Amino acid sequence: MNSADQGAGPDRAARYTARVHAERAQLVSALDDLPGHQRHVLTDLLSFNAGTHYGTAHGFGRVRTLDEYRRAVPIQTYADLEPWIERSAAGEANVLTADRPAVFFTSSGSTGAHKKIPVTPRFMRTTFFPFYYAAWAPLLTHFPEVLQRPDAVLNLKHDPLSAPPTTSSGKPHVGASQVNFGDTFGEPLSAEPGTVDTAWAELPVPVDARDHLEKAYLRLRLAVTGDVRCVIGINPAMVAALPHQLRLWWPRIVKEIRDGTLGGHPHGSPDPLRAAELEALADRFGTVRPAHVWPRLRALFCWTTGLATLYLPRLREEFGAGVSVLPAPVAASEGPVAVALDRHGSAGSPVATACVYEFVDADDDLTPDAPTLTPQDLEAGRDYHVVFSHVGGLYRYAVGDVVRVVDRTGGVPRLAYAGRATRSDHAGERLRDAQVTRALAGALDAGGLELRNVATRVDTTDGTGRYVFAVSPAGSPWHDDETAAFGARLDEGLARESAGYRAARADGRLAAPTTLRLPADAFLRDWQDTVAGGVRPTQVKDRLFRQDPAQWERLVGRDAVAPGPPAREESL
Known part of the structure; x- marks a missing residue:
């Protein structure tokens, strides 16, 4: 990926900023007539793909309204669409879409299996690029300096490949951050901040494409010599890992700066003065933080909801006083749901021109014939399953995410990611990510406690399940009495959030939860181990429910403090 391919040049920053603000303005304008744009998106996807195998099988040519579309197409998961997608990935034309996929985005689902998401030129123009550009508007509006220097942005998710894996028909099967949109879709300006004319955008020394930790080290080693103003991670677990990696690799980084090497290869000139400055930082503060290395750092860009709500306030301190955390879009490889068009800390507006959006109450089962709501029907303060359709070949697709309606502005709901749609249901409790996260937040706040991360599983060793x-x-460390009080408040919070949990506790089908205290870096070590095992960092996300015994044992290891007393054994 060279700079010419990505629309580089002396005026690139101005052109990029203008495009970002233009796309944002169009999305804001579209919200004035959200129902009308939703009808247009439906009409367009039906007419464009009416002649496909899928469109013919489902009578797209006869469908005119959303109600007719609901009757023609059931709510579907990836597994339902997989046979059609595999035909397309094998090279068959006109299966799901009228234009051929140019690439297949990879996405790791709850099972860890790599999906193949078809990505067509029409999808990119209609659905992807508008929200993709607009997402950067809050950052560039308030922190324009991030585009003024080639070393101002450390983009942790950028991971280009010279020889990407392919489908059986030879199409690239990669993550969105590994696609050269300039070459593939004729969109040379699309390279995001931190990926053009930046020393660490393309690594200048050889490294195994599968060695994700070494690649992360090399980028960090280069970035330490820069004037980073913004860190882009999207996945907040990647951002949380950065201070840990800085401390973990600090001796190697300083030595390589002193010696003028990168990954053991000659690179640049030895810089003993900078190495001495960095050593002095560590001596002065007793540790090293991103705030020490990059004192002008101003912004982090990542998801700010889900489990991240519990640890971002403390994590932000690692990057410096006054650093802003801006929310990445509510989106998946399959398509966008909402994008922040202002400075709201967590929520965004539906991308009215991108998809047809439908929603199902998150407490209900997401069955093929489940009744759905439109964006206009949503209520503030409630959680919903997301179902969307777009011209790229995903029809009434249940993406597996739950969103929460934060508020309404101009009659349009603003949506925040609340968690995955999967439930933990040992004894009828039907607990969702969002419910547990809210209960955790309440228990922490009531006790004045903080955490770096958290996970849970159901333990059945005593015959009755307990979380x-x-x-x-x-x-500061948690004392035993604080831990016990936290467990009791958590138990109460879970009961408030979930009628199923409340009933299971009252009937004795679930015992009171216990709390296992881990070392401060336990989750960071687990993250590093997972990446070292070959999983791309963008796909190693926070996971609340961890029922797999081997994964749980790797997380808790032998360093955990024994579980505190149960929250309380009486029924709720």
Whole structure:
């Protein structure tokens, strides 16, 4: 990926900023007539793909309204569409879409299997690029300096490949951050901040494409010599890993700067003065933080909801006082749901021109014939399953995410990612990510406690299931009495959030939860181990429910403090 391919040049920053603000303005304008744009998106996807195998099988040519579309197409998961997608990936034309996929985005689902998401030129123009550009508007509006220097942005998710894996028909099967949109879709300006004319955008020394930790090290080693103003991670677990990696690799980084090497290869000139400055930082503060290395850092760009709500306040301190955290879009490889068009800290507006959006109450089962709501029907303060359709070949697709309606502005709901749609249901409790996260937040706030991360599983060793919560405390250590009080409040919070949990506790089908205290870096070590095992960092996300025994044992290891007393054994 060279700079010419990505629309580089002396005026690139101005052209890029203008495009970002133009796309944002169009999305804002579209919200004035959200129902009308939703009808247009439906009409367009039906007419464009009416002649496909899928469109013919489902009578697209006869469908005119959303109600008719609902009757013609059931709500579907990836597994339902997989046979059609595999035909397309094998090279068959006109299966799901009228234009051929140019690439297949990879996405790891809840099973860890790599999906193949067809990505067509029409999808990119209609659905992807408008939200993709607009997402950067809050950053560029308030922190324009991030485009003024080639070393101002450390983009952790950028991971180009010279020889990407392919489908059986030879199409690239990669993550969105590994696609050269300039070459593939004729969109040379699309390279995002931190990926053009930046020393660490393309690594200048050889490294195995599968060695994700070494690639992360090399980028960090280069970035330490820069004047980073913004860190882009999208996945907040990647951002949380950065301070840990900085400390973990610090001796190697300083030595390589002193010696003028990169990954053991000659690179640049030896810089003993900068190495001495960095050593002095560590000596002065007793540790090293991103805030020490990059004192002008102003912004982080990542998802700000889900489990991240519990640890971002403390994590932000690692990057410096006054650093802003701007929310990445509510989106998946399959398509966008909402994008922040202002400075709201977590929520965004539906991308009215991109998809037909439908929603199902998150407490209901997401069955093929489940009744759905439109964006206009949503209520503030409630959680919903997301179902969307777009011209790229995904029809009434249940993406597997739950969103929460934060508020309404101009009659349009603003949506925040609340968690995955999967449930933990040992004894009828039907707990969702969002419910547990809210209960955790309440229990932490009531006790004045902080954590770095948390996971849970159901333990059945005593015959009655109980949730064990593994937590890595932040700030000062948790005392035993504080831990016990936290467990009791958490138990109460879960009962408030879930009628199923409340009933299971009252009937004795679930015992009171216990809390297992882990070292501060337990989740970070687990993250590093997963990446070292070959999983791309963008796909190693926070996971609340961890029922797999081997994964749980790797997380808790032998360093955990024994579980505190149960929250309380009486029924709720």
